[in-house]
Amino acid sequence: MAKGLDLNTVGELLDHVPRRLVQRGELTSFADLELEAHATLVAEVVSVNTRRMRNRRGSITEVVITDRSDHPGSDLLGRRENRMTLSFFNAWTAARELTAGTHALFSGKVTHYRGSLTMTNPHYAPLDVDDDVDTREAMQNATRPIAVYPATAKVTSDRIATAVHTVLGVIDWRTVPDPLPAEIADRHGYTDLPTAYEHLHRPPDESAWYRAKARFRHTEALVLQTALVRRRRAVELRPAPALPGKPDGVAARFEAALPFRLTDSQVAVGEELAADLAREHPMNRLLQGDVGAGKTVVALRAMLQAVDSGAQAALLAPTEVLAAQHFASIESALGPLAHAGTLGGDPDGTTVVLLTGSMPQSARKRTLLQIASGEAGIVIGTHALLSDTVQFADLGLVVVDEQHRFGVEQRDRLREAGLTVPHLLVMTATPIPRTVAMTVFGDLDVSVLQGLPGGRQPISTHVVGLLEHPTWEDRIFARAREEVEAGRQVYFVAPKIGDDDAVPPMGLADSARALAEIPEATDPVTGAQDSAEQAPGPEEAMVSTAWLAELVEQSPQLGGIPSAVLHGRLDPTDKAEVMAAFADGRTGVLVCTTVVEVGVDVPNATFMVVFDADRFGISQLHQLRGRIGRGSHASTCLLVTRREQGHPSRERLDAVAATTDGFELAQADLNLRREGDILGDAQSGGRSTLRLLRALDDVAVIEEARTEATEILEADPDLENHPGLAAAIAASLDEDTEKYLERG
Structure with missing residues (x-):
C-alpha cells in the first residue's frame, strides 16, 4: 500500500475514497439471466483452462461455472446443462484463485458470444462453502454495490477493499476524534463518523454512499476554510508599515495628469487598495481582471501611494519582455515624475528602475545601488529581483504580475527582503471563478476589475x-x-x-x-x-x-x-x-x-x-x-x-x-483542467490534495463552510472546544502547506 499508493496509515487507507460503485444487481440464477444486464450470481467452478491467444498477445483464462440447478438440454440463448463459460484476459490471479470446486460470487455484465451467455472479466470473490456463516454473509451482501478504488496493477481494487474491510472491523472509534462538530453534523442530517466510513466503503445502497461522501466533502471544506480563516486572522495581526500617502503627493499628480478617465471599477478597487495600504497590518489582496481591464494603472496608483509614504514598491514580472514593457509604460505614464534627481526630471517625483538578468554588469551595479540606497522608489524586474544580492532600503509594497507564473517560494522571497512584512498585491489576467478564489486564495481579499477602459474596441x-x-x-x-x-x-x-x-x-x-x-x-x-x-x-x-x-x-x-x-x-x-x-x-x-x-x-x-x-x-x-x-x-x-x-x-x-468574457472562458477551462493541487505548489493539472471537494462544483458547500468556519473561530479562536477539527487541520496541513497558506 505504501509503495504503490502512498497509503501509510489506517487513516490514509480509510480516506482512499472509492471512485465509483459497481452495482452487483439482484442475485440471479442462470435461468433468469438477461442479456446486457448486470447480474450477480453465486456459482461453483467446474473447470479452468488458460491458453495463449492466437491473434493477439497475452493469454485467456476460460472458467466454466455451474449453479447446480437442473437445466437439461438447450434453450434459445444457448444455455445448456446449467453451465456458463467466463473469459478472463491476462488474468493470472483468476487462474490461480478459481480452481475446480471453488464456490465464488461473480458480478458483471451478461453478454452473448458464439451462441452462449458469458461474462468478460467479471468481478469475483471466492467463498468458503464449508463455513455457513461466511457463505450466509456473502449471500446477504450480494446486493451491496461493489466499491471500485483508484488502484494499480499490483495493488488491485479487491486488495484495497479487503484491507479496508479488515481495519473497519478493528478500529476503536472512541479514540478517533470527529473533525466535523456535532452541531454541524446534526444540522445537515449526517451520520456519525463510524457509520459514515462504513457507508463510504461498504454502503448498503448507492444513496448511503452519496450521503457519506457529502459528509466527508463538507468536512474537507470546513477543515480548509477554518485553516484559511485562521491564517488570515493571524496575518492581519502581523505588523506592516502604514502607507497612507499624502493628498498632494506623486499619486495625486499622476491621477490629475491622466489623459483618460478611470472606470468606476478602477476607482472602487483603487480605494480598496488605498485603505488596505493605510493600515498597520499587511495587505494581502488578489486583483483579478480580464485581459485589458486596466490592472496596471490601478497597481501603479498603489505603488505611488507607497512612494508618497516614504517606502519603496517592487513590481515582479514573469518575463524580460513584460518587465521591459512595464518599465517603458510606467516611465511614459509618469513622465518627469519618474526621473527625480535627473536633468528635466521633477524634483518632487520618484525614480523608476528596471532590473533584469541580462543587464550589463555596470548598469546592474548602478541599479542595485539605487535600490539599496532608497533612491529608486519603484523597482520593476524579473526573477532577478529575487536574488540575494538585491537589498531594499525600505520595501513597503510587492506587486506580483501574472501570479500563476511564479512559484510560492519565489513570491515569498521578496516579502522577506525587508525588516517588516510588506503589503502584497498579486494580479492575474486569468479570471478565477469565485469559489476557486475562495479555496485557493482563501486568506486573500479579492478585488475584481469589471469592464474595459473607455475607447477599447471589442x-x-x-x-x-x-x-x-x-x-x-x-x-x-x-x-x-x-x-x-x-x-x-x-x-x-x-x-x-x-x-x-x-x-x-x-x-x-x-x-x-x-x-x-x-x-x-x-x-x-x-x-x-x-x-x-x-x-x-x-x-x-x-x-x-x-x-x-x-x-x-x-x-x-x-x-x-x-x-x-x-x-x-x-x-x-x-x-x-x-x-x-x-x-x-x-x-x-x-x-x-x-x-x-x-x-x-x-x-x-x-x-x-x-x-x-x-x-x-x-x-x-x-x-x-x-x-x-x-x-x-x-x-x-x-x-x-x-x-x-x-x-x-x-x-x-x-x-x-x-x-470574449474571460470569466466564462475560465470556468470552461478550469472545468477541463480541474483545480490542480489546491494546497500545494502545483497550479494546474489533475492532481489535487483534496479527496472529494471540487472547488468548481461545490459552490454551496464551500460558501457554507466558510460561514461556519468564521462562526467557529469567532466563538473559539484557538479551537479549544473543537479538538477534532484542530487535529484534522494539523494532520492535513503539514509544514509546507502551512507555509503556503501563510504566503498566500
Whole structure:
C-alpha cells in the first residue's frame, strides 16, 4: 500500500475514497439471466483452462461455472446443462484463485458470444462453502454495490477493499476524534463518523454512499476554510508599515495628469487598495481582471501611494519582455515624475528602475545601488529581483504580475527582503471563478476589475478551418496586408520555434491534408501536449516561427512589408530591439510564439492570426487574443486550424470564438483542467490534495463552510472546544502547506 499508493496509515487507507460503485444487481440464477444486464450470481467452478491467444498477445483464462440447478438440454440463448463459460484476459490471479470446486460470487455484465451467455472479466470473490456463516454473509451482501478504488496493477481494487474491510472491523472509534462538530453534523442530517466510513466503503445502497461522501466533502471544506480563516486572522495581526500617502503627493499628480478617465471599477478597487495600504497590518489582496481591464494603472496608483509614504514598491514580472514593457509604460505614464534627481526630471517625483538578468554588469551595479540606497522608489524586474544580492532600503509594497507564473517560494522571497512584512498585491489576467478564489486564495481579499477602459474596441474572433476551406489561406495573408496598409500591425503566432532547415516545402492548406492522416499528439480536451505519449510526426507537423517566417517572406500578399521574428531563444538584447521596432510601428508583421502572451501592449496592433490554434488551451488563447483590441480600432483574431470539423480540439476553438468574457472562458477551462493541487505548489493539472471537494462544483458547500468556519473561530479562536477539527487541520496541513497558506 505504501509503495504503490502512498497509503501509510489506517487513516490514509480509510480516506482512499472509492471512485465509483459497481452495482452487483439482484442475485440471479442462470435461468433468469438477461442479456446486457448486470447480474450477480453465486456459482461453483467446474473447470479452468488458460491458453495463449492466437491473434493477439497475452493469454485467456476460460472458467466454466455451474449453479447446480437442473437445466437439461438447450434453450434459445444457448444455455445448456446449467453451465456458463467466463473469459478472463491476462488474468493470472483468476487462474490461480478459481480452481475446480471453488464456490465464488461473480458480478458483471451478461453478454452473448458464439451462441452462449458469458461474462468478460467479471468481478469475483471466492467463498468458503464449508463455513455457513461466511457463505450466509456473502449471500446477504450480494446486493451491496461493489466499491471500485483508484488502484494499480499490483495493488488491485479487491486488495484495497479487503484491507479496508479488515481495519473497519478493528478500529476503536472512541479514540478517533470527529473533525466535523456535532452541531454541524446534526444540522445537515449526517451520520456519525463510524457509520459514515462504513457507508463510504461498504454502503448498503448507492444513496448511503452519496450521503457519506457529502459528509466527508463538507468536512474537507470546513477543515480548509477554518485553516484559511485562521491564517488570515493571524496575518492581519502581523505588523506592516502604514502607507497612507499624502493628498498632494506623486499619486495625486499622476491621477490629475491622466489623459483618460478611470472606470468606476478602477476607482472602487483603487480605494480598496488605498485603505488596505493605510493600515498597520499587511495587505494581502488578489486583483483579478480580464485581459485589458486596466490592472496596471490601478497597481501603479498603489505603488505611488507607497512612494508618497516614504517606502519603496517592487513590481515582479514573469518575463524580460513584460518587465521591459512595464518599465517603458510606467516611465511614459509618469513622465518627469519618474526621473527625480535627473536633468528635466521633477524634483518632487520618484525614480523608476528596471532590473533584469541580462543587464550589463555596470548598469546592474548602478541599479542595485539605487535600490539599496532608497533612491529608486519603484523597482520593476524579473526573477532577478529575487536574488540575494538585491537589498531594499525600505520595501513597503510587492506587486506580483501574472501570479500563476511564479512559484510560492519565489513570491515569498521578496516579502522577506525587508525588516517588516510588506503589503502584497498579486494580479492575474486569468479570471478565477469565485469559489476557486475562495479555496485557493482563501486568506486573500479579492478585488475584481469589471469592464474595459473607455475607447477599447471589442475583438471579433473566428475559427478558420483550412481542411474544409483550403483557399482561405490566401485570404489570411491578404487580410493581413489590408490591415497593414490601413496603418495597423499584425501578430502571427505559432506554437513552436523550429529551425530554418526544418521548414516543410508546402503551404498550410497543403499540410492540412497531410496532418489529417497523422494521429493526434495533444490532449483532445485541454490541448496540453504529453511528451510521454507524443509521436514525432504531429510534433514535426506543427507550425513553427521558422516555417511561418518563410511563408510570410514568400507570400505575394505580404511582399515588401517589414516583418520580424520574436521567440524565447533570442538574445535578450535582440528581443528588446524586435519589440521596440514593433511598438514603434517600424515592423508590420510580428511572427512570434507565446512570448507575447502576457502584458505586451501595442495599441496599434489590431490583427492576430494564431496558427495551429488547436495546440493551445482556452486560457492561453484568451491571453494571446488580449494582445490586440488595446486601442481605439476594431480588432480581429483568427484561430487557424488544420484539424477536421468534429475534432475535440475544434470545440475549444469554438468556445473561444463565441465569447470574449474571460470569466466564462475560465470556468470552461478550469472545468477541463480541474483545480490542480489546491494546497500545494502545483497550479494546474489533475492532481489535487483534496479527496472529494471540487472547488468548481461545490459552490454551496464551500460558501457554507466558510460561514461556519468564521462562526467557529469567532466563538473559539484557538479551537479549544473543537479538538477534532484542530487535529484534522494539523494532520492535513503539514509544514509546507502551512507555509503556503501563510504566503498566500
